[in-house]
Structure formats: C-alpha cells, structure tokens
Amino acid sequence: MTQFIPGYSRACASLDQQLIDTKKRINPLDQRRLIRLETPVEPISALEWLQAQRMLPRTYWRDRDGKAIRAGIGYAVKMPVNVAEVSPLLKTASELLKNCDGDAAIMSAFSFDQQATQWGGFGCGQMVLPRIELVEKNQRHVLAINLLLEPGQVDAELNRARKSLASLQYPTGLPELPMLLGQPVHHPAYNGWQDRVKQLLQAFKRGDMQKVVLSRCSEWKAAHALSPWRLLADWGQREAESFRFGWQLNDRDAFVSCTPERLFQRRGLLLRTEALAGTAPRSEGKAEDQALAQALLNDSKNGHENRLVLEDIHNRLQPLCQQLEHSQDMSLVRLSKVQHLRHTLRGVLKKDSDADLLQTLHPTPAVGGVSRENAMAWLRKHEGYFRGWYAGAAGCIKADSSEFCVTIRSVRIKEGSLQAFAGAGIVAGSNPQAEWQEINAKTSALLSLFKQEDPCLSPVQHPMQAIDQR
Ligand SMILES: C=C(O[C@@H]1C=C(C(=O)O)C=C[C@H]1O)C(=O)O
Ligand SMILES: [Mg+2]
Missing domain, CATH: 3.60.120.10 (Anthranilate synthase)
Known part of the structure; x- marks a missing residue:
C-alpha cells in the first residue's frame, strides 16, 4: 500500500x-x-x-x-x-x-x-x-x-x-546571488600575512610550537541582499561531499559553512573522527590533477601538517576510549578547487558524553595548532582579527547520537557584505607566498559562485605553483 x-x-x-x-x-x-x-x-x-x-x-x-x-x-x-x-x-x-x-x-x-x-x-x-x-x-x-x-x-x-x-509560509524559490563589488579587503593583507608567517617560522625554530593555523577574513560588498540559503544551495552543488550548516540570526546577519571536515560523529559509544590537513590545488587536466594528488601524498611538509593533527587527536582521545584505531594510509579528499590529505579514526568510547568529546577535540590542530595552548595564545595576540564561528564546531545533538563538523570554508553575511574565511597550517618549511596561494585556492570555490565586478584580480593561481614555489 x-x-x-x-x-x-x-x-x-x-x-x-x-x-x-x-x-x-x-x-x-x-x-x-x-x-x-x-x-x-x-x-x-x-x-x-x-x-x-x-x-x-x-x-x-x-x-x-x-x-x-x-x-x-x-x-x-x-x-x-x-x-x-x-x-x-x-x-x-x-x-x-x-x-x-x-x-x-x-x-x-x-x-x-x-x-x-x-x-x-x-x-x-x-x-x-x-x-x-x-x-x-x-x-x-x-x-x-x-x-x-x-x-x-x-x-x-x-x-x-x-x-x-x-505563521508558516509556502516556499516560492531562492533569489539570485548578487554580484560582488570591487576589490576585497583582506585581514590581514598580504604584507601582514608574510610578517606573521615569518614570526611563526622563528617560533618553530625556537621550539615554542610546531604548528599554527593562520587565517584570513576577506570582505566584499554585495550589489544586493545575499540569501544564505541560495548560497548554501549553490555551494553545496559545487562541493557535493560536504557538511552544510547555516544559522540566520536575522535578515541582516547569517553564518554559513560548506565544509569537508568532520569534528566527530558519535552513535551510542561508537566514534568516528578524522585528521584533515595538507592541501594541494586541483587541475582541470586529468594528468596534471593526478600529478598534483601524487605530489601531495608524497610531500613531507603536507604529511607533517597532517601527522601533527592525527597524533594530537589520537593522544587526546585515548583516555576517553576503550578502543581507538586510525587508518594506516592517508586518503585524498577531492573538492572542486583543492584536495586534502585525510586520516580517519574510529573508536569505542567509555562514556556517551558529547561534552567530553567537544572539550577534548575542539579546536583540533587542523584549525588551531600544536601545542593547543601555545597556538591559541599566539593567535589571540597576533592573528589580528576575531574568528567568531569560523573554524568552530557546529552540528546536531540527538538522544543517542551526535555529529559535529568544523566550520572551515565558511562565510558571514552581514549588512550587505560577504566575509569569507580561510586558513592554512603553518609549520616548519612553510613559505608565506605558497600559504597565501593555498588560502586563495580554498576561497576560490566559493568565489566561483559569484559574478564579480572586477574578476581579473580574483585570486586564482596556476595550480602547479602552490607546491613548486616552496
Ligand atoms: C583552516 C582551514 O583548513 C585547514 C587547513 C588545511 C591546510 O593547511 O592544509 C587543510 C584543511 C584544514 O585542516 C580552512 O580551510 O580555513
Ligand atoms: Mg596546508
């Protein structure tokens, strides 16, 4: 029936x-x-x-x-x-x-x-x-x-x-995305970025820290109101295998994220999480794209970025788990404009506590750094702007399960402007220009959804540069 x-x-x-x-x-x-x-x-x-x-x-x-x-x-x-x-x-x-x-x-x-x-x-x-x-x-x-x-x-x-x-209304469709006007304002601008990366490289040499994820907020004015729901619909089509999260406070202020990164999924006592870090651009040419993927898998700096995340997550979770294992090999997560390295972890928890998981895991070194305390103290003092919900934890909690994503690849839509966030893991061996190109590549999937008044300066680089220029 x-x-x-x-x-x-x-x-x-x-x-x-x-x-x-x-x-x-x-x-x-x-x-x-x-x-x-x-x-x-x-x-x-x-x-x-x-x-x-x-x-x-x-x-x-x-x-x-x-x-x-x-x-x-x-x-x-x-x-x-x-x-x-x-x-x-x-x-x-x-x-x-x-x-x-x-x-x-x-x-x-x-x-x-x-x-x-x-x-x-x-x-x-x-x-x-x-x-x-x-x-x-x-x-x-x-x-x-x-x-x-x-x-x-x-x-x-x-x-x-x-x-x-x-008060419920019947849906009538989604408005078009507006054109983005003029040039973006970056916080920090490239010079400030370069200074911060150099400062971090010194700190790594002194042994103060091993990794800090440095980020940027880029702001565009929009030609007319920007619907967060239209943006999520279009963005989600571009990045099919992503979590999508949105929170609209009022008609002038919203936050949305289309992110590949899981913080954790808990079903009863069963836990799944992952270490997602290490990035290369993608290419439209199949052979070149494959070469970029292979270079990423073999690259020691990117491998180091990922391993620091895996080790930190593994060590922190160990006391919460009866059993815990991680994938031996790294896999690739292929998004429309970038590809990432990923290790997955699976475990059996001792307690079904989301509070413990959130406090233990967040923020992982995929968005914060190693050690967590030193990286956070450094970011509070030097990053130069306030991240808010970018790189936060967002998800839903149910009676017997919960899932949270990490809100990288996110934007705040505020009073006629679009603020887009992107960060890159800075480690020993990082190059300021290559890391700047990496965050440009991370923002480029989002930007490709919009018409831009001044597209000639859109931050898309030749794909091979990001790894070769280090
Ligand atoms: C911080 C972000 O992404 C993180 C940094 C990465 C890297 O540096 O390779 C890759 C994925 C995430 O761990 C971001 O997209 O804003
Ligand atoms: Mg990186």
Whole structure:
C-alpha cells in the first residue's frame, strides 16, 4: 500500500490538530518535558522552505553524505552558550532529549575560541531546539513541531506553538546571488600575512610550537541582499561531499559553512573522527590533477601538517576510549578547487558524553595548532582579527547520537557584505607566498559562485605553483 503523503497545508493542519489533541491528553502539572509532534509532508526543498519563513533564528544542517537534512525555525528551547557553561548545557540538553519520543535534535554551534565571547549576536555559541522543523531522511520529508512543557505553562506553550504554525509560509524559490563589488579587503593583507608567517617560522625554530593555523577574513560588498540559503544551495552543488550548516540570526546577519571536515560523529559509544590537513590545488587536466594528488601524498611538509593533527587527536582521545584505531594510509579528499590529505579514526568510547568529546577535540590542530595552548595564545595576540564561528564546531545533538563538523570554508553575511574565511597550517618549511596561494585556492570555490565586478584580480593561481614555489 502506498503511504499517503499530505500536501503542505494539510500537513500543517494535521500538526495543528495534534496540538489540540495534546492539550486534551496532557496533565498541566506534569513535570517538565519535551514533546515532538510529526507529520509526513510532500517533498519540499528545505533551503527554499527556510527562505520563505519569518521566524528566527533559521537553522540548517546537512550531513556529509546527505542522509539527514534538517531545517529549523524559531525555538522551543534556546540556550545561549557561555564560556564556563558548555558542559552543564550539554548535560541539560541530553537529559531533555532522552525523555522525548521521536527524532528531536538540538542544533548547536560553538566558536573557534571558547574564551572569546563576542561575535555580534552569535556570541560564543548557541544551542537551539527549533520550534518547527522540516526534516528530510531516507527520502521521507517530515514536518515537526517541538514543545517544551513545564508545569503550569502548558497552555501558554501550546498557544505559542499554534501561533508559530499559523505563521508558516509556502516556499516560492531562492533569489539570485548578487554580484560582488570591487576589490576585497583582506585581514590581514598580504604584507601582514608574510610578517606573521615569518614570526611563526622563528617560533618553530625556537621550539615554542610546531604548528599554527593562520587565517584570513576577506570582505566584499554585495550589489544586493545575499540569501544564505541560495548560497548554501549553490555551494553545496559545487562541493557535493560536504557538511552544510547555516544559522540566520536575522535578515541582516547569517553564518554559513560548506565544509569537508568532520569534528566527530558519535552513535551510542561508537566514534568516528578524522585528521584533515595538507592541501594541494586541483587541475582541470586529468594528468596534471593526478600529478598534483601524487605530489601531495608524497610531500613531507603536507604529511607533517597532517601527522601533527592525527597524533594530537589520537593522544587526546585515548583516555576517553576503550578502543581507538586510525587508518594506516592517508586518503585524498577531492573538492572542486583543492584536495586534502585525510586520516580517519574510529573508536569505542567509555562514556556517551558529547561534552567530553567537544572539550577534548575542539579546536583540533587542523584549525588551531600544536601545542593547543601555545597556538591559541599566539593567535589571540597576533592573528589580528576575531574568528567568531569560523573554524568552530557546529552540528546536531540527538538522544543517542551526535555529529559535529568544523566550520572551515565558511562565510558571514552581514549588512550587505560577504566575509569569507580561510586558513592554512603553518609549520616548519612553510613559505608565506605558497600559504597565501593555498588560502586563495580554498576561497576560490566559493568565489566561483559569484559574478564579480572586477574578476581579473580574483585570486586564482596556476595550480602547479602552490607546491613548486616552496
Ligand atoms: C583552516 C582551514 O583548513 C585547514 C587547513 C588545511 C591546510 O593547511 O592544509 C587543510 C584543511 C584544514 O585542516 C580552512 O580551510 O580555513
Ligand atoms: Mg596546508
């Protein structure tokens, strides 16, 4: 028998009826708990759906293989993250989720540096259980509504939920991306970059540190409003095997990432993570591309960048695991404009604690450095701008599983401008110019999605240069 899949307005009507029924069956003095109501719905593009909605924040998550897509609006539970509070917050979150039937997930994001508190309204992190969600899983689309019922507050919560439902809009498509105007402003500019790399090379010689990931924020003005959801749709088509994450605070401020890097995936006690570091450009010519890949696999500087990440992750995870193993060989992750080296790790945890995993792993030396403490202290003092959610941890937490990506390849869309972030692992043997070209290559997939007023200065270099010029 084929299952009946209601159209959008019938799905909304079904949820509304479920809310009315919930009111009848719930004792208003029951203890605090989460309830999730769901209904199947006709296939709708989650990004187009987000574009049409009015409630805030708007959030989006897609895992790397596209098996789970979650678009959320508003919130039933909102937990702004404070520096000292990450662990208790995550514990509260997992307790709430454990007592909730259904597929509830808390969307979460944490900034790169948990000691730094400000990044406009994003702060040093956010955790939200969306009020309404459109979820796509195993080719099924589900519309869901989450409720946090507290003793004596049940009616108020049900009324808020019905009001949210009544505000839903039907999707009507995604607006075109704007043209990027003029030249970008880079923080730091090339001279500042060169100075910092040289300073780091001295520090490595003195033995103070072994690796620091230095980054840049590049800012363009846009000709008209830039839809984060259109950007994620186009970017995701270009980089199919990437996590996609988006958080729109309001119509003037959003953060999105289309990133190849997994921080961790936890299913019960089973853990998967990876060391992603070491980069070469890609070439359109097949033979040249293959030569670049082979050169990357054989290159000692890139191998060293990757090994430092692998060793650090392995050493830090060891005390949390009953078993832990990593791939012997490096594999290649091939994106549209760059390719990376990757080692994968698998383990069995002693405890199913996301708080422990986040604190242990983040930030890995793929975005921070070795030693973590010295690299972070150096970056706070010398990087020269504040990363905010770039190179942060973003993902979703469920009752029995969780997954986080590392938000490299990310942008903030703020008041008519686009800020694009990119970093490169600086180690002994790094060359300032080659590392600058590496971050240009990392930004070039994003830039290729836009028309540019002044494209002649777009930062694309001949592919062979990045490795040869060291
Ligand atoms: C920091 C970024 O990427 C990281 C740095 C890499 C490198 O230097 O080779 C490769 C992948 C990531 O570990 C970024 O893209 O912003
Ligand atoms: Mg590198």
